[in-house]
Amino acid sequence: MDILFSRNDSLCQRVKQALHPYDVWLVETLGEFKPDVIWLHHHGEDGLDKRVANLKDVVPDTAIVVLSNVPGNKEGMSVIMAGAQGYMNSFARPDVFRLVRDTVVSGHVWLGQSLMLALVAQLGNVAGIGNALKEQGLNSREEELLRCLSIGLNNQQIAEQLSLSEQTIKNQLSTLYKKYGVKDRLSLVLAVNNMRREAEYKRYGEDA
Structure with a gap:
């Protein structure tokens, strides 16, 4: 209902x-x-x-x-x-x-494609969280994929950026979805963004 x-x-x-x-x-x-x-x-x-x-x-x-x-x-x-x-x-x-x-x-x-890309770009800024990403057991390829998502690239653009096939990008995204327990790229970016904030809070706490 x-x-x-x-x-x-x-x-x-x-x-x-x-x-x-x-x-x-x-x-x-x-x-x-x-x-x-x-x-x-x-x-x-x-x-x-x-x-x-x-x-x-x-x-x-x-x-x-x-x-x-x-x-x-x-x-x-x-x-x-x-x-x-x-x-x-x-x-x-x-x-x-x-x-x-x-x-x-x-x-x-x-979401519409335009809004999806805008939201991913706004929420998914993963710059400066290299250590946090490594703590999650991500390899360098997965880190690169997340960084491409963070600037709002679609699958075809990511494939061109990383010199991979679009199907490979889809497969790697599916792996990341399972790793983070999410179902789509927006939820993945939100999860990474939360991880970024936690890393920042931890760093600020250590500096205090």
């Missing part, structure tokens, strides 16, 4: 039709519901990231997808950082809604 927060009747009908046969309930408050997915339509009001964070606190196991009439990278990054699993155009085709639902329910994150 899914929940939709929206004041747009047309969108409500489109979402319900797109996600059939899944039940989609239009509600004003979460109440006692524990849905599989919350579809949160952004009407342009302030505090969207705080609303996402508050919902995530109440139902941490529920995937939250933000629907935006005018999606942008800045807004997308803020809601993903707040805990949303998806960010998409509210005027997307019905098949896209179904694909997004399948993606977030399976534990992955749904």
